[in-house]
Amino acid sequence: MLPSNQEDFKMSNTNNTSISLNEHLSAVLDDEAxxxxxxxxxxxxxxxxxxxxxxxxxxxxxxxxxxxxxxSADTPMPIGNSFLAGIHEQIDKDSGYNQVHIEDxxxxxxxxxxxxxxxxxxxxxxxxxxxxxxxVQNLQESQQKTNxxxxxxxxxxxLKLKETNAVKSQLSLAAMKSxxxxxAADMISTESKAVIAQVGKKKEVATDGYQPADSxxxxxxxxxxxxxxxxxxxxTFVPSVRVISYSDF
Amino acid sequence: xKIIKLTKGLSLAGILIIPLLAFSPVVLADExxxxxxxxxxxxxxxxxxxxxxxxxxxxxxxxxxIEHKVVNGVESERVVRLNESGGEVSRELTGFSLSSxxxxxxxxxxxxxxxxxxxxxxxxxxxxxxTARPKDRNRYLQKFCIDxxxxxxxxxxxxxxxxxxVEQLMFTTLEIxxxxxxxxxxxxxxxxxxxxxxxxxxxxxxxxxxPTSLTDAKGTHVGAVMVSVESPSLPQGQFLQAANNIDLDDxxxxxxxxxxxxxxxxxxxxxxxxxxxxGTKHYIVxxxxxxxxxxxxxxxxxxxxSAVKINSGALNVFSQKKDGHxxxxxxEVPESTLKNIVKSLKKK
Numbered sequence: 211m212l213p214s215n216q217e218d219f220k221m222s223n224t225n226n227t228s229i230s231l232n233e234h235l236s237a238v239l240d241d242e243a244x245x246x247x248x249x250x251x252x253x254x255x256x257x258x259x260x261x262x263x264x265x266x267x268x269x270x271x272x273x274x275x276x277x278x279x280x281x282s283a284d285t286p287m288p289i290g291n292s293f294l295a296g297i298h299e300q301i302d303k304d305s306g307y308n309q310v311h312i313e314d315x316x317x318x319x320x321x322x323x324x325x326x327x328x329x330x331x332x333x334x335x336x337x338x339x340x341x342x343x344x345x346v347q348n349l350q351e352s353q354q355k356t357n358x359x360x361x362x363x364x365x366x367x368x369l370k371l372k373e374t375n376a377v378k379s380q381l382s383l384a385a386m387k388s389x390x391x392x393x394a395a396d397m398i399s400t401e402s403k404a405v406i407a408q409v410g411k412k413k414e415v416a417t418d419g420y421q422p423a424d425s426x427x428x429x430x431x432x433x434x435x436x437x438x439x440x441x442x443x444x445x446t447f448v449p450s451v452r453v454i455s456y457s458d459f
Numbered sequence: 460x461k462i463i464k465l466t467k468g469l470s471l472a473g474i475l476i477i478p479l480l481a482f483s484p485v486v487l488a489d490e491x492x493x494x495x496x497x498x499x500x501x502x503x504x505x506x507x508x509x510x511x512x513x514x515x516x517x518x519x520x521x522x523x524x525i526e527h528k529v530v531n532g533v534e535s536e537r538v539v540r541l542n543e544s545g546g547e548v549s550r551e552l553t554g555f556s557l558s559s560x561x562x563x564x565x566x567x568x569x570x571x572x573x574x575x576x577x578x579x580x581x582x583x584x585x586x587x588x589x590t591a592r593p594k595d596r597n598r599y600l601q602k603f604c605i606d607x608x609x610x611x612x613x614x615x616x617x618x619x620x621x622x623x624x625v626e627q628l629m630f631t632t633l634e635i636x637x638x639x640x641x642x643x644x645x646x647x648x649x650x651x652x653x654x655x656x657x658x659x660x661x662x663x664x665x666x667x668x669x670p671t672s673l674t675d676a677k678g679t680h681v682g683a684v685m686v687s688v689e690s691p692s693l694p695q696g697q698f699l700q701a702a703n704n705i706d707l708d709d710x711x712x713x714x715x716x717x718x719x720x721x722x723x724x725x726x727x728x729x730x731x732x733x734x735x736x737x738g739t740k741h742y743i744v745x746x747x748x749x750x751x752x753x754x755x756x757x758x759x760x761x762x763x764x765s766a767v768k769i770n771s772g773a774l775n776v777f778s779q780k781k782d783g784h785x786x787x788x789x790x791e792v793p794e795s796t797l798k799n800i801v802k803s804l805k806k807k
Contacts, residue, residue: 427764430756431776431787438752438789440550441725442743447503447525448615450538451628452774454523454548455516 232266239270489565492573492589495605496563502610503527504534510582510633511541516626516772523628567747570594570719579604581613582630591748596620597717597796598749599773609635617773617791626773626791708740710807711755717796719746722753744790744800751790753800758783770794782806 231254237243238251254260255267436453443449509526522541527534540546567573576588586604593600604614613633617626705713705722713722725741739756758764764785767778777797778787786804788797 424763424765427767427778430764431767431769431778431789434752434754434787434789435774435776437725437741437754441741442745442750442752442790447527447536447538447612448628450536450548450550451512451514451523451525454538454540454546455514455519455521 231263235263235266236270239267489568489573489575492575492591493563493565493567495575495587495589495607495610496573496591496603498610499603499605499612500563503612505529506609506611506635508611508633508635510630512628512630514628515624516774517770519772522631563747567719570598570746571748579614582633584611584613584630584633586613593749595718596793597720597799598746598792599625601748611635619773620793707742707755707804709755711740712805712807713800714803714805716744716803717746717799720744721746725752749790749792751788751792751797751800753804754785754787754789755804756785756787758785768794777801 231251234243234247234251238248243251254263439449439453443452507528509524511522511524514521514523521543524539524541526537529535535550537547537549570593572590572592572594574590574592576590579586579588581604584606586606589603589605591601591603600618602614602616602618603612605612611633614629615627616624619625703715705716707713707722708724716722721744723743723745725743739754742753742755744751744753758780764778764780766780767776767787769776773791774789775792775794775797776787776789777794778785779801780786781801781804784806786801788800790797
């Protein structure tokens, strides 16, 4: 029992030999062929009567190289009608392509399975090449557009920034003029006032559904925290550490 | 015949294995961890020590200097804040405090898993990491690093449910037994009037409880310095065992407590509550490692106390009006625990 690849080769040893070999050649170039197929294609290429296959190899290599070079920054991609014409010319010259008839492709899928694949492959390759060319052209256009848009945005941003800074400086001046002058004496308050004020900081911590504690409540809470530290802390020196650290509670 | 032999074999194996399991490394490690924490509690009270430490509370970092000494059996402690607004706390530990009673007992395995960890180095002193891992969400994870030789606590951390430390203190420098040799120059420096320190708390606790000597109980000589410290014991009458429907003062009932917690009444007349708060009842709820305080205060006419919820590092405060009273709970436990406590407190 031969493997399916070998069966395909046996079947292809008829009038469709070149199509089958071209198919496998394409697969080898795309790195999609198995070891058996690779060996077979290489054997065919080394034969003296494989001129047609060698031409196919050259054509496919050219197409592949052209498509790959589209992604390379170093190698400029040939852009324009001449490039497309070149691809069409190569495809037209390809014997396998010439043997395909549109009517055949309308036949049942079962009948077309063996010879339709290379056609699809070439059509796909050409489509990719066209898409690549169009894509590159569009990319260049869009890059130009993007560059000009970026320049416009940059200019607009700089303008906006200047306006914002101007507003900010105006606000700062206004705020400075309206601010209450606080002396150092005002900042140094009595101990109790400081404690109350510091407890007041915890207003921010009070959350959903809970009212910020008033000054009387805050003083009471401070006393509760102190009592808790002294009586209910478990580790000996931690109460003192906590008491002093929670003095700003 | 074979079955009999097998049964005999299993019995013999059981006899041999069961004691091995009882003394398995896990069990021994737990006991060793508990013993080391108890040694730490004693060392913190009995040793003279002085050092600097970093203290992290939530996102706030402070640097502190601490000095602890025992003179004629009386502990005194001074903590100076070295950053921000400064500040100083000085106190003599002559009365009741939960921290003065060794708390860790093997029964606490019910709510904590004690693990003996690797050796670490804090303030250039090797120490052993001990972890008290809670078995529920009613308490924080506690991590200690304790000097094996002296029992001194070098690093202490409380870890919240998000696995981040909510509080940590760590010595950066430490001298043990150096208090007696303190020079007058150092004394002056500590009490320097130019320092912006403000005596925020002068806590001289004078509990009406009979002092008993710790050395009569389970004194351990630690390091070169060993001072016999008179320690107050808590009167048995003030112990209220953890159970459902615990009767408190003035017709209040604690319907239930989280597992492992016990409730005790704080010694009356020894709190530093302001005169206006004299009618306030203070209860202490503790599991031996974590603790919280419950304050029940009658609402006064014309005073509008609102419900409060505050978090600062490990500390949570929760306050709620209930049956003409303001119930406030304060503690280094998760907020949910405080809420559950308030919920369980009912007026008959």
